[in-house]
Amino acid sequence: MNPSAYLVLSGIIFSIGALGVLLRRNAIVAFMSVELMLNAANLAFVTGSRVWGQLDGQTTAFFVMVVAAAEVVVGLAIILTIFRTRNSASVDEASLLRW
Amino acid sequence: MIATVIALPALSALLLLTLGKRSNKFGPGLAIAASTGSFLIGLWQFLQMAARPEEERAVITTVYEWLAVPAAGFKVNFALQLDQLSISFVLLITFVGTLIHIYSLGYMSHDENKRKFFAYLNLFVAAMLLLVLADNYLLLYVGWEGVGLASYLLIGFWQHKPTAAVAAKKAFVANRVGDFGLSLAIMTMFIVFGSVSFSDVNQGISGAPAWVSLTLGLLLLLAACGKSAQFPLQSWLLDAMEGPTPVSALIHAATMVTAGVYLIVRSASIFNASEIAQTAVVIIGAISLLMGAIIGAAKDDIKKSLAGSTMSQIGYMVLAAGLGPIGYVFAILHLITHGFFKAVMFLGAGSVMHATNDNVDMRRYGGLSKVMIFTTITFFIGYLAIIGIPPFAGFYSKDHIIEAALSHSWWAGAAVLFGAGLTAFYMTRMVVMTFVSKPRWEDDVHPHESPLSMTLPMIVLSIGAASLGIILTNDHMFEHWLEPVTGFVEPEPPFSIQTITIITLSVVAVGVLAAIWQYRKIAKVAPKKVSLVVAAARKDLYGDVMNEALLMRPGQGLTRLLNIFDKSVVDGFVNGIGSFTGGVSARLRRSETGYVRSYAMSIVLGTAILVVALLIVGL
Amino acid sequence: MINTYLKLAEVSQNSISFEPFVFWVCGGLAVIGAIGMLISHKAVHSALWVALTMINLAVLYVVQSAPFLGVTQVVVYTGAVMMLFLFVLMIVGVDASDSLVETIKGQRRVAILAGVVLVIALVLLLGNSFSIQAAELANADSAYGGNVQGIAALLFGKYVLIFELTSALLITAAVGAMVLAHKERTAPRKTQAVMAKELFASGNYKGPLPSPGVYARHNSVDTPALLPDGSVSEISLPGPIVARGSAKPVNQNDINEVQTISEGLGLVSTDEEGDK
Numbered sequence: 001m002n003p004s005a006y007l008v009l010s011g012i013i014f015s016i017g018a019l020g021v022l023l024r025r026n027a028i029v030a031f032m033s034v035e036l037m038l039n040a041a042n043l044a045f046v047t048g049s050r051v052w053g054q055l056d057g058q059t060t061a062f063f064v065m066v067v068a069a070a071e072v073v074v075g076l077a078i079i080l081t082i083f084r085t086r087n088s089a090s091v092d093e094a095s096l097l098r099w
Numbered sequence: 100m101i102a103t104v105i106a107l108p109a110l111s112a113l114l115l116l117t118l119g120k121r122s123n124k125f126g127p128g129l130a131i132a133a134s135t136g137s138f139l140i141g142l143w144q145f146l147q148m149a150a151r152p153e154e155e156r157a158v159i160t161t162v163y164e165w166l167a168v169p170a171a172g173f174k175v176n177f178a179l180q181l182d183q184l185s186i187s188f189v190l191l192i193t194f195v196g197t198l199i200h201i202y203s204l205g206y207m208s209h210d211e212n213k214r215k216f217f218a219y220l221n222l223f224v225a226a227m228l229l230l231v232l233a234d235n236y237l238l239l240y241v242g243w244e245g246v247g248l249a250s251y252l253l254i255g256f257w258q259h260k261p262t263a264a265v266a267a268k269k270a271f272v273a274n275r276v277g278d279f280g281l282s283l284a285i286m287t288m289f290i291v292f293g294s295v296s297f298s299d300v301n302q303g304i305s306g307a308p309a310w311v312s313l314t315l316g317l318l319l320l321l322a323a324c325g326k327s328a329q330f331p332l333q334s335w336l337l338d339a340m341e342g343p344t345p346v347s348a349l350i351h352a353a354t355m356v357t358a359g360v361y362l363i364v365r366s367a368s369i370f371n372a373s374e375i376a377q378t379a380v381v382i383i384g385a386i387s388l389l390m391g392a393i394i395g396a397a398k399d400d401i402k403k404s405l406a407g408s409t410m411s412q413i414g415y416m417v418l419a420a421g422l423g424p425i426g427y428v429f430a431i432l433h434l435i436t437h438g439f440f441k442a443v444m445f446l447g448a449g450s451v452m453h454a455t456n457d458n459v460d461m462r463r464y465g466g467l468s469k470v471m472i473f474t475t476i477t478f479f480i481g482y483l484a485i486i487g488i489p490p491f492a493g494f495y496s497k498d499h500i501i502e503a504a505l506s507h508s509w510w511a512g513a514a515v516l517f518g519a520g521l522t523a524f525y526m527t528r529m530v531v532m533t534f535v536s537k538p539r540w541e542d543d544v545h546p547h548e549s550p551l552s553m554t555l556p557m558i559v560l561s562i563g564a565a566s567l568g569i570i571l572t573n574d575h576m577f578e579h580w581l582e583p584v585t586g587f588v589e590p591e592p593p594f595s596i597q598t599i600t601i602i603t604l605s606v607v608a609v610g611v612l613a614a615i616w617q618y619r620k621i622a623k624v625a626p627k628k629v630s631l632v633v634a635a636a637r638k639d640l641y642g643d644v645m646n647e648a649l650l651m652r653p654g655q656g657l658t659r660l661l662n663i664f665d666k667s668v669v670d671g672f673v674n675g676i677g678s679f680t681g682g683v684s685a686r687l688r689r690s691e692t693g694y695v696r697s698y699a700m701s702i703v704l705g706t707a708i709l710v711v712a713l714l715i716v717g718l
Numbered sequence: 719m720i721n722t723y724l725k726l727a728e729v730s731q732n733s734i735s736f737e738p739f740v741f742w743v744c745g746g747l748a749v750i751g752a753i754g755m756l757i758s759h760k761a762v763h764s765a766l767w768v769a770l771t772m773i774n775l776a777v778l779y780v781v782q783s784a785p786f787l788g789v790t791q792v793v794v795y796t797g798a799v800m801m802l803f804l805f806v807l808m809i810v811g812v813d814a815s816d817s818l819v820e821t822i823k824g825q826r827r828v829a830i831l832a833g834v835v836l837v838i839a840l841v842l843l844l845g846n847s848f849s850i851q852a853a854e855l856a857n858a859d860s861a862y863g864g865n866v867q868g869i870a871a872l873l874f875g876k877y878v879l880i881f882e883l884t885s886a887l888l889i890t891a892a893v894g895a896m897v898l899a900h901k902e903r904t905a906p907r908k909t910q911a912v913m914a915k916e917l918f919a920s921g922n923y924k925g926p927l928p929s930p931g932v933y934a935r936h937n938s939v940d941t942p943a944l945l946p947d948g949s950v951s952e953i954s955l956p957g958p959i960v961a962r963g964s965a966k967p968v969n970q971n972d973i974n975e976v977q978t979i980s981e982g983l984g985l986v987s988t989d990e991e992g993d994k
Contacts, residue, residue, distance in 0.1 A: 004844060009741075012840070013752050015840060018836065019756055020756050022703060023830075032764055036755065039791075055868045063884060066888065067884070069888070072799050076803070089811075092694055703832050704832050706836065717843065
């Protein structure tokens with residue numbers, strides 16, 4: 001089977017994740033969308049690893065997962081703090097830093 | 100050697116000003132010592148010079164190379180020119196200066212800032228000596244500004260009095276107008292001759308086009324007008340009487356105000372080359388001498404009356420200097436005799452004020468001759484000298500000026516003759532009001548003679564005022580002395596000298612008698628109903644009004660115009676740039692909404708564009 | 719169990735015909751999960767949809783000869799990360815749902831446009847990127863004796879420095895999260911006595927409310943209590959019953975009866991008797 005199909009799938013999921021970031025106002029859902037985009041990138045890494053017959057792609061995907069885990073922890077903590085002070089998880093509410 | 104003449108008072112002033120209160124005790128003594136030292140060195144130099152043959156008398160000493168711009172061919176040395184003219188001034192300045200230092204010891208004895216006063220006096224002496232000893236116009240300019248500074252500091256010495264502070268400012272500003280003329284003249288000299296030394300300018304002027312001598316002459320005349328309080332820059336001198344009386348005597352009568360005359364005589368070659376400039380000088384001198392005399396005749400303030408007299412007498416000198424080689428010598432002669440008799444009268448006025456609780460109103464004097472013998476006698480000698488009674492000094496100097504003026508033109512002669520009559524009138528008025536008539540003192544005034552430190556200088560000066568004329572003009576001594584520097588041509592008046600003397604003396608007698616008749620009774624308060632001339636003279640002949648109308652208002656208008664230009668055009672341009680940037684950024688900043696999704700949108704759009712670009716390139 | 723899993727992985731790698739089937743099923747489910755996340759109103763639903771996508775991606779990793787990553791994906795993402803998401807969602811409030819009204823002008827239209835352009839461009843760009851048949855990963859795996867051993871060799875060999883750095887990153891993240899989420903106590907903890915005082919300080923009546931049906935023929939919840947003078951006590955009815963409008967009216971006979979009883983007992987004093 002042509003591995004390009006996986007890349008196309010990766011691209012589609014990535015775009016949907018990007019749309020999620022753009023359209024969803026709930027900070028947690030927007031965050032999920034970011035995770036989705038990371039997963040799409042991971043799929044591309046794994047596909048590349050398979051195409052070139054090298055394990056480095058898989059290793060990179062592993063690192064991406066680690067970083068994503070760290071990011072989730074910190075990001076959710078930030079969302080929690082914002083929610084505590086503003087009583088809202090909407091990304092549009094936290095718009096003080098503007099003109 | 101000659102440099103020490105300047106260095107002594109300069110160092111003393113520096114020392115007194117830097118040491119501050121620590122020098123309170125020895126300050127006045129040091130200042131007097133420095134001034135006396137200067138005089139002695141000057142006297143020694145004079146004796147040495149007089150012993151030399153006539154051609155070797157002028158000596159130029161280069162102290163050090165001051166400014167040098169080799170690329171522009173410009174070189175100015177700190178060089179001192181000691182010749183017959185400058186040594187005359189050196190002696191006058193240091194002698195009268197020393198006497199007035201001594202006088203101040205008594206006059207300022209109660210002033211707690213007396214150390215500062217003496218420091219300023221020394222500063223003035225140093226600057227004035229630099230002015231007359233300089234061998235080039237730039238160095239002269241340094242001294243010129245130095246005496247202006249000293250004058251400013253001393254007029255405003257009692258700066259706690261608002262009138263004194265304002266008068267100092269006024270003197271400074273009026274002088275600045277004149278200084279402007281001098282600086283322009285120096286620049287013109289540099290452009291035309293490439294040098295500012297007296298000798299180079301004297302050599303160059305003969306070959307230069309006519310406009311050069313005319314321009315330089317008029318600019319130097321402007322400078323002289325500012326410094327010597329001549330029309331139209333005369334108004335500051337009357338206000339300058341706010342300063343302590345010794346200052347009025349030394350700076351605003353004997354020496355500094357005569358610097359303009361010195362400048363004109365020193366630039367004789369320039370004025371000789373331009374008849375128009377000379378005529379302008381004569382006209383200015385004539386106007387000033389009449390204006391000063393009229394103002395002096397109307398003022399009740401003794402110092403202001405004397406100031407008007409000073410302006411008038413300097414008008415004589417300026418007029419004489421404008422007459423060319425027939426007048427230069429007499430201008431200087433009158434300058435020296437005037438230095439003595441005007442100084443003695445100012446010191447006498449100071450002595451009178453000292454005795455009457457600093458009252459300056461002559462209408463509250465009267466009968467002081469009974470209580471102030473020395474003051475009265477010395478003042479009277481000065482009086483006789485200024486109105487030109489033989490054999491007192493003023494007779495010789497003024498009579499020669501009248502002769503020279505008559506040989507120049509009938510109107511110059513008429514002006515000086517009329518001026519002589521006016522002089523006799525206002526001086527007689529002053530003597531009558533102050534010393535002769537019945538006492539009109541304030542209740543708490545108990546006049547008394549001044550201490551020796553004040554009367555001694557007056558006595559010494561009055562001896563000079565009485566005898567100098569006869570000594571200097573004996574066998575045309577002064578003419579021969581100055582001739583190598585200024586040149587001399589015997590005046591050829593239309594009448595014989597005896598006739599002129601008789602005419603002059605009769606005019607003077609008329610003035611004296613008119614004054615005695617007019618002031619046989621004196622009111623304690625100045626009468627309100629007076630003729631137009633007196634009213635105008637009391638207001639300094641509208642000098643301030645004229646300044647305001649001719650200079651201040653147009654200046655204000657110009658400033659306002661510039662202000663409008665600055666605000667609308669310059670600021671408009673600058674503000675326009677600012678508001679344009681501001682407006683653009685005010686619109687641009689609307690894109691910063693604070694919505695994180697908007698920012699994410701720009702990232703995604705950018706990514707989309709990149710991917711599409713990759714696609715296009717790849718295909 | 720683990721053997722079955724490895725067997726499946728082996729089969730999927732080796733059999734050409736098996737792979738497209740897995741790809742289309744799992745790939746389709748992943749896309750459905752992603753779209754589901756995008757369009758669900760409730761955040762919890764979105765989280766569940768994302769979990770679906772991630773599990774399917776795990777399967778696709780396994781199919782692509784990455785069994786270790788497949789397992790890690792399930793454990794880390796669907797296990798840890800998504801649980802964390804749900805945990806925070808529970809704190810923030812499950813019922814907080816997005817409103818459908820877009821607040822930023824034009825955001826939705828431009829976003830969809832950008833998304834469509836991105837999808838089309840990516841599909842066109844990536845669709846033909848690999849025209850070659852996939853190389854075999856088996857050689858690379860067998861060089862180390864298996865996929866897990868292979869990755870381990872890379873992690874602890876070639877990439878050991880990066881691996882160590884990620885440990886620093888993780889620790890920093892953990893500490894950071896603690897600092898961020900920590901709530902500083904600004905006042906001392908309230909004791910029970912303090913809380914009780916505060917409760918009564920406001921002046922509200924905090925004793926037991928009159929129970930419904932007292933002094934009445936009925937003791938059902940929907941019947942208001944009668945006060946000793948026969949008047950109806952409004953606060954004796956539970957709020958929801960009043961809100962539903964199902965409170966029962968009080969029989970006039972009951973009121974009269976209560977009044978009679980209380981007068982007979984001398985409970986209701988007349989004005990003249992006063993405080994005696």
